[in-house]
Amino acid sequence: ILNVEQSPQSLxxxxxxxxxxxxxxxxxxxxxxxxxxxxxxxxxxxxxxxxLNGDEKKxxxxxxxxxxxxxxxxxxxKGSQPEDSATYLCAFPPMxxxxxxxxxxxxxxxxxxxxx
Amino acid sequence: NAGVTQTPKFRxxxxxxxxxxxxxxxxNHNYMYWYRQDPGMGLKLIYYSxxxxxxxxxxxxxxxxxxxxxxxxxxxRLELAAPSQTSVYFCASSYVRGxxxxxxxxxxxxxxL
Numbered sequence: 001i002l003n004v005e006q007s008p009q010s011l012x013x014x015x016x017x018x019x020x021x022x023x024x025x026x027x028x029x030x031x032x033x034x035x036x037x038x039x040x041x042x043x044x045x046x047x048x049x050x051x052l053n054g055d056e057k058k059x060x061x062x063x064x065x066x067x068x069x070x071x072x073x074x075x076x077x078k079g080s081q082p083e084d085s086a087t088y089l090c091a092f093p094p095m096x097x098x099x100x101x102x103x104x105x106x107x108x109x110x111x112x113x114x115x116x
Numbered sequence: 117n118a119g120v121t122q123t124p125k126f127r128x129x130x131x132x133x134x135x136x137x138x139x140x141x142x143x144n145h146n147y148m149y150w151y152r153q154d155p156g157m158g159l160k161l162i163y164y165s166x167x168x169x170x171x172x173x174x175x176x177x178x179x180x181x182x183x184x185x186x187x188x189x190x191x192x193r194l195e196l197a198a199p200s201q202t203s204v205y206f207c208a209s210s211y212v213r214g215x216x217x218x219x220x221x222x223x224x225x226x227x228x229l
Contacts, residue, residue, distance in 0.1 A: 032215040043206060043220035044159070051215055089158065093213070103149060103174060104218065108158040 004107035006090060012113045013080050020076045021110040023090035027071030034104060035064055035075055036089040044089060047075075080114040087111045117142050120221035122207050128227045129197040137192040137224050139207030147210045148190040149218065150174075150182065152203040159206065165190055166213065197228045 005024040013019050025033060032051045036044040048057040053068040061078045077084055091104040123138045141148065150162040151174075161174030165184040179201055181193040190209075194201060204225050208218040 034217070043222050044218075045220070046217035049215055049217055091159075093215075103161050103164045105161070105175075106151075106159040108156065 004090060004092060004105055006088075006107035006110050008110060009108070010111040010113070012115065015081060015114055015116050017080050017114075018076065018078045019080055019112065020074050021088065021112075023073045023075070023107055025071050025073070025090070025092045027069060029095040030068040030071075031093050031095055033066055033068075033073050034091045034093075035073070036091065038087045038089055038109065040086075047088075075110075077112070080112070082114045082116050085112055085114045119143065120207055120209055120219050122205075122221035122224050124224060125222065126225045128229060129194075130229060131197060131199065133197050134193070134195050135197070135226075137194075137205055137207075137226070139190045139192065139221060140188050141190075141207075141209040141219070142188065143209060143211070143219065144187060145209035145211050145219075146187065147213055147216075148184065149208045149210075150180075150190070150192045151206045151208065152176065153206065153223075154203055162192065162205075194226075199228050202226060202228045 007022050034049050035047040037047050038044040048064050050066040055066040057064050064075045066073045087109040089109045091106040120141045146167045149164040151159040160176045162180050163182040165171045168187050171182050184190050204223050206223045207221040210216040210218045
């Protein structure tokens with residue numbers, strides 16, 4: 001069974017703190033790793049799609065790294081702000097019949113709360 | 117572009133009733149997906165489609181049916197609603213498979229009583 005594990009499940013930080021969380025995924029047959037940001041009562045929004053081992057992507061104060069050999073990715077938020085409060089999901093597309101069909105398997109997410 | 121749209125936003129069904137959740141996208145995406153969100157369980161894939169006329173089951177397909185007659189539309193059908201289908205349903209689409217961002221609709225909150 002293909003699985004994506006995210007830790008921690010939830011995180012409470014103060015405004016201005018930097019934080020990071022982890023996504024673990026199967027390292028065999030790697031194709032891509034997705035990160036999404038999901039605010040309460042809204043729909044998930046894409047942050048990054050990462051495909052290469054050693055990839056590092058950045059969007060403002062949020063960055064992510066990827067290690068495909070050991071099967072993990074880190075998401076970092078520098079100087080957290082209350083508007084960063086959301087659930088952060090990672091997902092990967094399983095390889096079926098020698099290729100990806102595009103569907104994603106999601107982790108359960110890390111819920112971040114940033115106190116002012 | 118409207119992106120991915122879903123209707124209705126909310127619906128309450130009685131056990132045994134049927135309904136169709138509508139999903140449409142105007143980005144000319146070949147790939148479309150239906151997910152459900154259950155508390156503490158994240159997003160689970162119900163069905164997906166790689167193009168008009170082609171659909172396939174995801175992780176939790178039981179109790180649902182889909183069709184894809186056009187590139188734009190991907191409706192999800194519940195034939196005999198059960199309380200276990202109470203959930204928030206999200207439709208999504210992408211242009212390229214696997215390595216492309218998925219764009220999500222606003223969701224449909226369904227309660228089955």
